[in-house]
Amino acid sequence: MSFLDLPPLHRAAGLIRLPGSKSISNRTLLLAALAAGDTEIHDLLDSDDTRVMLASLRQLGIDIAPIGPDSYRVKGAGGVFPVKEASLFLGNAGTAFRPLTAALALAGGRYTLSGVPRMHERPIGDLVDGLRQIGAAVDYLENPGYPPLTLQPAAIRLDRPIRVRGDVSSQFLTALLMALPLSGQAAVIEMSTELISKPYIEITLNLMARFGVKVERQGWERFSISAGQRYRSPGTIHVEGDASSASYFLAAGAIGGGPVRVEGVGRDSIQGDVAFAAALEAMGARIEMGANWMEARSPAHGKLKAFDLDLNHIPDAAMTLAVAALFADGPCTLRNIASWRVKETDRIAAMAAELRKVGATVEEDADFIRVVPPASLTPSASIATYDDHRMAMCLSLAALGGVPVRILEPECVAKTFPDYFERYAEVTAPVIAIDGPSASGKGTVAARVATTLGYHMLDSGALYRLTALAARKAGVAWEDEAAVAAIAAALPAEFEGERILLSGEEVSEAIRSEEMGDGASKVAALPAVRAALLARQRAYRRWPGLVADGRDMGSVVFPWAECKVFLTASAEARAERRHKQLIAKGVPAKITPLLQDLRERDARDTARSVAPLQKCAEAELLDTSNLSIEQAVAAVLGCARERIH
Numbered sequence: 087m088s089f090l091d092l093p094p095l096h097r098a099a100g101l102i103r104l105p106g107s108k109s110i111s112n113r114t115l116l117l118a119a120l121a122a123g124d125t126e127i128h129d130l131l132d133s134d135d136t137r138v139m140l141a142s143l144r145q146l147g148i149d150i151a152p153i154g155p156d157s158y159r160v161k162g163a164g165g166v167f168p169v170k171e172a173s174l175f176l177g178n179a180g181t182a183f184r185p186l187t188a189a190l191a192l193a194g195g196r197y198t199l200s201g202v203p204r205m206h207e208r209p210i211g212d213l214v215d216g217l218r219q220i221g222a223a224v225d226y227l228e229n230p231g232y233p234p235l236t237l238q239p240a241a242i243r244l245d246r247p248i249r250v251r252g253d254v255s256s257q258f259l260t261a262l263l264m265a266l267p268l269s270g271q272a273a274v275i276e277m278s279t280e281l282i283s284k285p286y287i288e289i290t291l292n293l294m295a296r297f298g299v300k301v302e303r304q305g306w307e308r309f310s311i312s313a314g315q316r317y318r319s320p321g322t323i324h325v326e327g328d329a330s331s332a333s334y335f336l337a338a339g340a341i342g343g344g345p346v347r348v349e350g351v352g353r354d355s356i357q358g359d360v361a362f363a364a365a366l367e368a369m370g371a372r373i374e375m376g377a378n379w380m381e382a383r384s385p386a387h388g389k390l391k392a393f394d395l396d397l398n399h400i401p402d403a404a405m406t407l408a409v410a411a412l413f414a415d416g417p418c419t420l421r422n423i424a425s426w427r428v429k430e431t432d433r434i435a436a437m438a439a440e441l442r443k444v445g446a447t448v449e450e451d452a453d454f455i456r457v458v459p460p461a462s463l464t465p466s467a468s469i470a471t472y473d474d475h476r477m478a479m480c481l482s483l484a485a486l487g488g489v490p491v492r493i494l495e496p497e498c499v500a501k502t503f504p505d506y507f508e509r510y511a512e513v514t515a516p517v518i519a520i521d522g523p524s525a526s527g528k529g530t531v532a533a534r535v536a537t538t539l540g541y542h543m544l545d546s547g548a549l550y551r552l553t554a555l556a557a558r559k560a561g562v563a564w565e566d567e568a569a570v571a572a573i574a575a576a577l578p579a580e581f582e583g584e585r586i587l588l589s590g591e592e593v594s595e596a597i598r599s600e601e602m603g604d605g606a607s608k609v610a611a612l613p614a615v616r617a618a619l620l621a622r623q624r625a626y627r628r629w630p631g632l633v634a635d636g637r638d639m640g641s642v643v644f645p646w647a648e649c650k651v652f653l654t655a656s657a658e659a660r661a662e663r664r665h666k667q668l669i670a671k672g673v674p675a676k677i678t679p680l681l682q683d684l685r686e687r688d689a690r691d692t693a694r695s696v697a698p699l700q701k702c703a704e705a706e707l708l709d710t711s712n713l714s715i716e717q718a719v720a721a722v723l724g725c726a727r728e729r730i731h
């Protein structure tokens with residue numbers, strides 16, 4: 087069985103650009119396919135569930151072309167699927183299965199829809215009942231009330247309101263709402279029970295409106311669509327970041343100190359799960375929010391507070407609260423979450439079982455769960471994930487209790503967040519940032535510290551040197567900001583141990599020349615080049631930790647680094663070191679021009695407008711003019727031991 091061992095984590099701080107929202111991605115794909123005209127969709131989520139929807143729509147004859155990273159052009163079929171007979175396999179993607187069932191029931195073709203075994207255990211009877219009321223020919227292929235399904239052409243009549251239950255899944259209502267405009271007739275849906283997860287219906291109505299179809303809503307009991315409304319492409323749609331995925335990072339910030347900032351959702355979001363931030367705030371976490379971002383930090387004093395909340399409106403993000411409860415100052419109760427029982431797994435039972443493994447006392451019932459946090463978490467729990475992405479992501483937060491945690495079958499996160507664990511490491515792995523001027527010994531010291539601690543290493547100067555070399559090879563002037571930035575953004579560089587490759591060619595020595603050092607300093611002064619290399623540098627932050635050396639590691643790239651060192655030495659000592667280094671390599675060199683060159687480089691690196699070389703207030707100053715390498719290494723290790731838990 088596959089597994090991932092998370093190390094004990096003590097702190098979370100950093101910045102995450104969220105993947106696209108699953109709910110918005112799959113709704114938008116379907117609406118774009120049903121609309122008249124072409125739609126460009128940008129920032130689409132790339133995950134198992136969206137791949138299922140893309141593949142199904144293509145199978146149904148919809149022309150969908152990639153036009154860039156996470157961007158597609160969908161040629162709308164104007165409400166008529168070109169393919170009239172198909173057998174679709176929809177995995178465990180509820181956001182594909184339910185809406186496609188309704189849309190295909192009105193499409194006048196012969197279709198079968200099936201999924202993985204768990205999908206065949208997830209109820210769909212309420213939706214089928216609703217479709218049958220309007221004359222749709224939908225039949226169960228195995229067990230009544232559950233997929234797989236078969237659909238046949240039928241005459242659709244909308245002469246009476248459709249009565250549908252809303253207390254098992256709001257996706258049934260979403261599916262009907264999105265499909266009914268295909269009939270061209272006036273349609274009315276009346277809820278026969280209380281509707282759960284209302285914010286998901288708001289997403290549906292919002293997106294339908296963007297595609298030109300207006301739904302009149304009377305409370306949450308009755309929905310009307312007037313006759314003759316057709317989907318029309320809005321032209322371009324940008325998918326927001328996923329608010330449910332944001333919950334793991336916000337919780338990490340609330341548990342592990344923070345700040346953890348997520349970009350892609352914020353105050354202007356159409357997703358109900360942004361309300362998760364309010365629940366964290368109720369626990370005492372400090373939350374800040376902008377139009378398109380949210381940020382969480384631990385309470386100013388003491389632990390997170392216990393809670394007793396009705397979480398019906400945020401069923402997915404509520405799972406994250408169940409794990410945050412491990413860090414609360416008392417028992418926490420999550421109410422009105424019966425829908426958890428029919429999700430990817432029975433999430434109430436699964437959550438209870440796994441929280442017990444890390445030491446919590448858990449009480450569960452049909453629609454609530456109560457978590458009593460332990461005094462300290464049980465180390466080395468093996469967490470089962472039930473082929474449920476959210477179980478894996480939520481339970482990863484337990485490691486923030488300073489205990490190792492094993493996540494079994496971690497690949498299940500691919501359903502909505504394929505690189506979740508890499509991103510989680512980017513806010514939780516400890517960082518030692520070593521900045522300083524040229525030839526101060528940063529690289530030498532950083533490499534030895536990394537080896538001693540078993541940490542990863544980032545030589546950020548090498549990226550600027552590689553950019554300068556790549557520009558030279560491409561005949562691009564080092565002053566040409568836009569062209570050099572384009573090179574930096576797509577830098578074909580690989581690091582294989584000591585070997586550095588550019589487009590497959592070894593350049594380990596070539597980038598170390600004084601000329602490339604000078605070129606690096608010049609391209610590094612260009613803001614667009616620095617911006618192009620920022621995310622790439624941050625991606626080096628991996629468990630168990632990172633030692634990063636450069637000029638702006640502590641100030642810009644890793645401002646959250648636990649341990650920051652400003653390593654320096656007098657210009658004379660540095661010129662002498664560089665001289666020795668070059669002579670040892672058999673490169674002829676003279677002290678005076680080296681000293682002159684170092685001073686010029688210092689001046690340029692210090693005076694530039696973006697990310698200048700400077701000592702941050704919180705960085706430890708280490709002057710190595712009169713220190714041996716061993717003494718310098720010992721000093722940095724001392725700082726790391728003191729500042730990293």
Ligand SMILES: Nc1ncnc2c1ncn2[C@@H]1O[C@H](COP(=O)(O)OP(=O)(O)OP(=O)(O)O)[C@@H](O)[C@H]1O
Nearest residue numbers: 524525526527528529530663667710713714715718
């Ligand atoms: N106390 C010391 N600490 C670190 N390095 C030292 C020390 N004394 C001598 N050196 C030597 O100084 C030389 C320059 O070190 P290094 O290349 O690590 O510097 P750097 O700051 O990374 O330079 P650059 O920024 O130009 O890459 C190396 O040959 C190293 O062995």
Ligand SMILES: Nc1ccn([C@H]2C[C@H](O)[C@@H](COP(=O)(O)O)O2)c(=O)n1
Nearest residue numbers: 546547548550606607610636637638
């Ligand atoms: N984080 C960094 C790293 C390097 N640079 C620039 C400035 C240096 O002159 C040049 C080469 O770096 P070195 O290999 O000597 O460490 O790259 C920077 O601006 N920011």
